[in-house]
Amino acid sequence: MSLIGSINPLSASPLTRIETTQPKIAVGLSGAGKTAPTESFGQVLDEVVSTVQTKQDAAQDITRKVLLGETDQLHQGMIAMQEASVAFSMMVEVRNKLVESYQELMRMQV
Template sequence: MLPVSAASSLAARSLQFQPEVERVRSPGLEKAGGTPAAGGDFGSVFERMVNDVETRQADASEVTRSVLLGDNPNLHQSVLAMQEASLSFSLMVEVRNKVVESYQELMRMPV
């Protein structure tokens, strides 16, 4: 179980994706031509999510490395960073799985 500060930190970081998730859930169109609203296409949202996960994993690796080398005595900071990276990765995989599942469902629809 995570400490209260760790849980609140993870909750705060997961909220940063909430606006993107809402935009993807109900994408806005500027006009009838089908042009997506600025910053609202799924590709850019997913790209930002992948970049964020990559950054978190690199940061977690760096903090863990510094703990193992003895440069940083805060083991809990390393564990927290690893959990944040793991949670971010799990969220990204679940989003990907839902997108693939939705695509497959659309492809099964009769025309």
């Protein structure tokens, strides 16, 4: 009999539920229990842009060090460049979705 066939799913111990330490807020239809956001939308976008800029600066710095022969960690430079590239691509896609959402709102008739 194969290993997969010998496993009994009913004999497996159930997973324990991990309780979070965050308080749960119940929001009804009246809106009671809502909390004010801690950051504005503009601040969140500023943080995202600064994070992407930091990743790009770090990738540029590591690449410069590799090219000047100060370090031989080429793999770290490639990883940093890929992280910066993925972060930038994600930021551009989020911007595209925001612009698309705004345009959709402007097309709605009131």
